[in-house]
Amino acid sequence: MNTVTDRRALARQRTPLNRSQIAGFWGAWAGWTLDGMDSFIYALVLTPALTELLPRSGFAATPSNVGLAGSILFALFLVGWGLSFIWGPLADRFGRTKVLAATIFTFAIFTGLAATSTNVWQLGIYRFIAGVGIGGEWALAGTYVAEAWPEDRRKMGAGYLQTGYYAGFFLAAALNYTVGVHFGWRAMFLTGAVPVVVAILILLRVKEPEKWQKADAKTVRVKPLREIMGPAYRRRTWIACILLTIAIIGLWAGAVYEPSAVIQLATRAGMSKADSMRTASLATGLLSIGTILGCLALPPMAERIGRKMTLAVYFAGMAVSIAASFGWAFYLPNGLAPFIAWLFVLGFFGGNFALFSLWLPEQFETRVRATAFAFCxxxxxxxxxGVNFLLGAAVLHMQTLGVPVALTALAFVLGLFVIPFAPETKGETLPQ
Structure with a gap:
């Protein structure tokens, strides 16, 4: 009884958040939410957009061509995400909030421009540049919350922040269920321009974290990319890169192909095109709810059993759920309901990304933190x-998307052997 009372007293004694910290969190969360909405819009409108644009580009809109072109365009989008490491050194030099606003502005403008595409080449260019902006948002939002929130709150802050991305999935699904079904894929891309407002509010109202201001005032300018590759950080940088690579492969293999898989299963079950799209939107909403719950469950688990063990649990869950959904349920005669049920489980363990929002800032000092987060x-x-391109080729070659996506579960098995080499930061304060 005393233990329970002590815990309640401790919870009441947590450091209160000031107005700037609250506004900053909601600005970062809203940006991350709209980032998730923006990135998932593409997955939801992939089939109708390419069905219209491929013939205008000189290609037949066959299911195989749609799958291949979709994978190529998404690979370009991921390359844009990869180039987003440029935002890290800028944030370490000029501040978190200004550069965060710039990333949001970039992805919002070019997502809106995607609505004007007249061929697949234009769509590819717009998605590439939008990817550069989207990729920087997570690193800067995660860095900002870790530095701005008090030590006794920042761990749950990481979990709360990560829910935004998947709330964005849910928002994209809701928009597709309403706007997309009635007004088409171009209207969906236009909704992606809304985050410009968030960028302006962040730039005008949110102050820089005190940790960054203090570090900036006394730091002799260094080359942060060179420093995270130096003796002090090299091992943890590359281990983090490998673990994040595995998480990204699994997330995008499942998330990108999930709507197409649901549409195929719904069509096979005799649903109309409109009903199939609505079912895909509902399934995406369920996936998002599962992931939000996974994000919220993760920080307390990481505090109890440690960062490495928590990631191992989530990676094992990803391996099982990807194999069960795409490798088993997708091929059942009446597989729609089991597939959607497994999507909820897949979503829950997809919340493993919340751990990186919590864990990465703990591994690097303030002067290089944003650079390290963005680089990894x-x-x-x-x-x-590259993996997404190979997946597209495998889908084209095998004439099915289930088995190729299911094979990405092997990446998470590999991850279980890499996790022991990562540093355990449970109980440590954020390094200054």
């Missing part, structure tokens, strides 16, 4: 782009 996430996206 960007590296994974470059590799993810």
């Amino acid at each position: 996430t960007s590296f994974g996206r470059f590799v993810g782009a």
Whole structure:
């Protein structure tokens, strides 16, 4: 009884957040939410957009061509994400909030421009540049929350922040269920321009974290990319890169192909085109709810059993759920309901990204933190782009998307052997 009372008293004694910290968090969360919405819009409108644009580009809109072109365009998008490492050194030099606003402005403008595409080449260019902006948002939002929030709150802050991305998935699904079904894929891209407002609010209202201001005032200018590759950080940088690469491969293999898989299963079950799209939107919403719950469950688990063990649990869950959904349920005679049920499980363990928002800032000092965060996430996206291209080729060759996506579960098995080499930071304060 005393233990329970002590815990409640401790919870009441947590450092209160000031107005700037609250505004900054909601600005970062809203940017991350709209980032998730923006990036998932493409997955939801992939089939109708390419069905219209491929013939205008000189290609037949066959299911195989749609799958291949979709994978190529998404690979370009991931390359843009990979180039987003440029934002890290800028944030370490000029501040978190200004550069965060710039990333949001970039992805919002070029997502809106995608609505004007008249062929697949234009769509590819717009998505590439939008990817550069989208890729920088997570690193800067995660860095900002870690530095701006008090030590006794920042761990849960990482979990709360990560829910934004998947709330964006849910928002994209809701928009597709309403706007997309009635007004088409161009209207969906236009909604992606809304984050410009968030960028302006962040730039005008949110102050820089005190940790960055203090570090900036006394730091002799160094080359942060060179420093994170130096003796002090080299090992943890590359281990983080590998683990993030595995997480990105699994997330995007499942998330990008999930709507197409649901549409195929719904069509096979006799649903109309409109009903199939609505079912895909509902399935995406369920996936998002599962991931939000996974993000919220992760920080307390990481505090109890440690960062490495928590990631191992989530990686094992990803391996099982990807194999079960795409490798088993997708091929059942009446597989729609089991597939959607497994999507919820897949979503829950997809919340493993919340750990990186918590864990990466703990591994690097303030003067190089944003650079390290951006570099590690960007590296994974470059590799993810190559894997996504190979997946597209495998889908085309095998004439099915289930088995190729299911094979990405092996990446998480590999990750279980890499996790022991990462540093354990449980109980440590954020390094200054």
